[in-house]
Amino acid sequence: MTEALKRDYRICEEIGRGRFGVVRRCEPLYPSAAPSSAAPSLAVKSIDKSAVSGDDLDSHCLLTEPKVMSLLSPHPNLLRIHNAYEDSSHLHLVLDLCDSPDLHRAVASSGPLPEPEAARILAQLMRAVAHCHRHGVVHRDIKPENILFDSRGRLRLADFGSAEVIGGGEQAAALRGVVGTPHYVAPEVVAGREYGEKVDVWSAGVVLYVMLAGFPPFRGESAVEIFGAVLRANLRFPPRVFRSVSAAAKDLLRMMLCRDASRRLSADQFSPFGNMLDARHPWVTNYGGAEATELIIQLRISTVYIL
Numbered sequence: 322m323t324e325a326l327k328r329d330y331r332i333c334e335e336i337g338r339g340r341f342g343v344v345r346r347c348e349p350l351y352p353s354a355a356p357s358s359a360a361p362s363l364a365v366k367s368i369d370k371s372a373v374s375g376d377d378l379d380s381h382c383l384l385t386e387p388k389v390m391s392l393l394s395p396h397p398n399l400l401r402i403h404n405a406y407e408d409s410s411h412l413h414l415v416l417d418l419c420d421s422p423d424l425h426r427a428v429a430s431s432g433p434l435p436e437p438e439a440a441r442i443l444a445q446l447m448r449a450v451a452h453c454h455r456h457g458v459v460h461r462d463i464k465p466e467n468i469l470f471d472s473r474g475r476l477r478l479a480d481f482g483s484a485e486v487i488g489g490g491e492q493a494a495a496l497r498g499v500v501g502t503p504h505y506v507a508p509e510v511v512a513g514r515e516y517g518e519k520v521d522v523w524s525a526g527v528v529l530y531v532m533l534a535g536f537p538p539f540r541g542e543s544a545v546e547i548f549g550a551v552l553r554a555n556l557r558f559p560p561r562v563f564r565s566v567s568a569a570a571k572d573l574l575r576m577m578l579c580r581d582a583s584r585r586l587s588a589d590q591f592s593p594f595g596n597m598l599d600a601r602h603p604w605v606t607n608y609g610g611a612e613a614t615e616l617i618i619q620l621r622i623s624t625v626y627i628l
């Protein structure tokens with residue numbers, strides 16, 4: 322571990338592990354290494370350069386993660402990067418600590434979430450995603466394992482190792498290449514077509530489905546089978562699970578998990594929802610009836626709660 326990192330931080334216990342990174346809690350040893358006195362602990366993600374090789378290197382440019390995180394910081398729903406260190410074998414990123422269970426663990430331990438809770442999480446997630454897209458960044462690996470929560474319960478989108486900067490508006494570049502996690506990846510990615518930032522809205526739609534059902538919408542025994550199910554994009558709501566889910570939530574899922582990316586909702590269409598739910602927004606007004614009102618009320622409560 323680099324001497325400079327050990328000079329600035331006490332490295333503590335392991336708190337997470339992914340394909341490329343080991344994440345440990347750390348404590349700043351100098352005031353200048355701490356973002357504020359309110360953050361006695363941070364996290365250090367150590368990316369093993371040797372684990373990032375061959376095909377992985379194409380999808381995980383080592384420098385992309387710190388570069389993109391710096392470009393996007395600060396945002397209340399994104400993990401902030403405070404420092405970066407490099408030695409011959411590792412890249413070490415000092416990040417905000419998220420010491421509550423991630424969304425994957427939360428759903429695995431308590432099962433499907435009640436709609437107001439799922440709406441509260443989705444509002445924060447889409448606020449983070451819209452911020453990324455406004456800065457021309459596509460995350461490309463939105464999944465429950467990368468949805469973390471800080472000690473105040475606030476959502477922090479993590480793991481920008483697969484992200485790509487495409488620029489914005491008319492100038493936005495198209496992406497190619499299968500990047501992501503089988504259950505969460507969008508059909509245009511699996512099909513090998515060019516794609517853009519809407520792939521993140523698809524993945525967020527899968528996350529919403531998982532929060533409400535406890536399992537993903539497109540399933541299979543192997544990656545190949547899952548990819549086949551994603552390509553068919555045949556969205557079903559098994560009554561045993563979805564009987565108690567509102568029609569408004571199912572409509573929203575259909576609009577996020579729309580196979581045609583040009584007809585899929587954009588993250589920006591959620592921004593009123595993220596800031597302060599705007600009832601004029603088409604997907605809210607289109608719900609109609611009591612369930613729409615119920616969802617609007619739920620989301621208003623949720624939005625007030627997260628501010």
Ligand SMILES: Nc1ncnc2c1ncn2[C@@H]1O[C@H](COP(=O)(O)OP(=O)(O)OP(=O)(O)O)[C@@H](O)[C@H]1O
Binds near residue numbers: 420466
């Ligand atoms: N800032 C953090 N605070 C607490 N835990 C974290 C933090 N960052 C990451 N983790 C935990 O460590 C795990 C691995 O981190 P991360 O996903 O960033 O690594 P990775 O190797 O890039 O992952 P992947 O295999 O998805 O590419 C996460 O799933 C999460 O549980």
